[in-house]
Amino acid sequence: MTPEFISFILQNAPALCVAVPLLSAFIVPLFRKKWGKASAAFTLIALLLTECLVLSVFFSVLSGGTRVYAMGADIPERTLPSGLSVPIRIILQIDVLSAIMGLVGATIALISVLYSVQGVRDKADGKFFCLMLLMLTGFIGFVFTGDFFNIFVFFEILSISSVGLIAFWLHKQEAVEAGFKYLSISAVASLFVLLAIGLLYAQHGVLNIAAISQDVMLSGFAIVDVIALGLLAAGFLMKCGAVPMHYWVPDAYGESPEAVTAILAVASQASLYALLRVSFTMFGSFPLIDIIAWAMIILGALSLFVGSTMCLRQRDLKRLIAYGGISQTGFILVAMGAGLAAIGHPMFADFGLKAMEGGIFHMINHAFYEALLFLSAGAIIYATGTRDLDELGGLARKMPLTAILFLVGAMAMAGLPPSNGFASKILIYESVYYFNPLLAVIALVSSVIVTVPLVKAFCAVFLGPEVKKFSGIKETPKGMLLAMFLLAAIVLLFGLFPGIIVEFVARPAAEALLNWNAYWGMIL
């Protein structure tokens, strides 16, 4: 561990963030079954290493601004080798938004693998961990890349490994069906993205996001750009689980093993990230961007409404949380759409930036409390073997810690203080109110509606008289509790000190999205 070695690692950290989980994904299946927990330990070590690398990238980006990494260059920062004027190398470009998304993904992957060691039964160890690591590879590559074709490749790595994990219990018919639905949606979404990449390449002759963005904004607007923008927005909106393409969400979230569901919720945030990258960084000054902004706002408002009302009538614990998650996606879409519609508007300084901060902060928060809710639902299913709200009851006596953890997650999703959900939702209400009061009212009302089924679920599962069938159950195993405690601590800390996160993460991320000149400047 010489200083040279450490600085070499730090210099190449962006590439290693992708390489470490990718390589360890193919080492894990080689472990023999009789070596017991060796494959789990190896996966955890690989994920810890990835987490440290992502953390180093995150802090270097926070302190030093956007980082670029050219694959295969003698000096990684040199993006235009040997006097070329066009970036033809594959380049990773990490701004604050990419870094925070990568950090959230790596953290949740680490926590859910920690949980899955005890929490997921009948996982043929090697296969399960291999797919989890591949999913993290796809996620980190997807948010770190500055190359448009790589977005497609990592998108497919992410969705193919997700399908493997959703349909992990092949003996369940429902799991297979959910996997098929998710695969057909994600395959169509990524083919749309591929077609848009082909169109943009034909028009601009480059694949680098910064170079395409500069060409789009400076060289006037061609009809091909409009078609590509429409295809990209359609593809990413399909994949992030917004209404009207939300139907895969409850199926996939409901049927996958719980530890997977936590990462899957983050994976759908990845396509939100790509939507923001495309609509702000690539097409920010496009005259027709208002249409995309209003599509985001209207679909967001519909997601808020449909998610919260469908949540009311669920009797299945995991589907209930999944519908709640759809309504939270609506929050992010409304906030970011309001910010996008306000670009160039004289009142942008008043509410636009604040709406974007709220949206990005909510993206981070949503990932954590959704994961917490799914993991604690998983603990209930682990103990009782059922997720039907009608059958469950009186578990608070047997599993008090799980009850408290579930309550923390439910509070955050309902947006009650002192959780992080409150902090980001209040930012969104305040700023969106100035944009359009009706939107703030819709958001507020649906947040209240979501509270009802969450309270119902808590009462049905934990309160009430003891059910005879469940008299023998015990508190959740320690490994699972540790994973949930970590998530709950993050949820409460972000809720108690929201100012720090907004000032040091959400605002720089929003500014990075808006400052496309700086984004081009790193490459060209």
Add this chain to the structure above:
Amino acid sequence: MTAEIIGNLPFIVSVLMIMVGLSALLFKKNMIKMAVGLSVMGSGINIFLVATCYRFGSIAPIFTNAPLSEASKAAVEMALPVPQSLTLTSIVISLAVTALMLSLAMLAYRHSGTLDSEKSRRLKG
């Protein structure tokens, strides 16, 4: 006019294939047919990508095939290599997706005894 149509034929074919694939995915209930539709759609996009990189009378973009003498360099053009490599990657990915989709359809058939996605459907609401 005819020359324009012939010149744009690959693009017309690719759009038709994308439409056929998409409509099969949307309107067919048989899971195997949905997988076929997805595969057709992917092929349509691959044709589009290959068609964008082709120049009339060009040769394959292989470094060792490049003409040696200075005089013949101007005469022979090469096709653009980037979309071709994109197409190769996308063929590999669509193979994986189709295989996965067919195996899921097979498993669904084993469970429910039918390939009709409406009849075997269990997840609602």
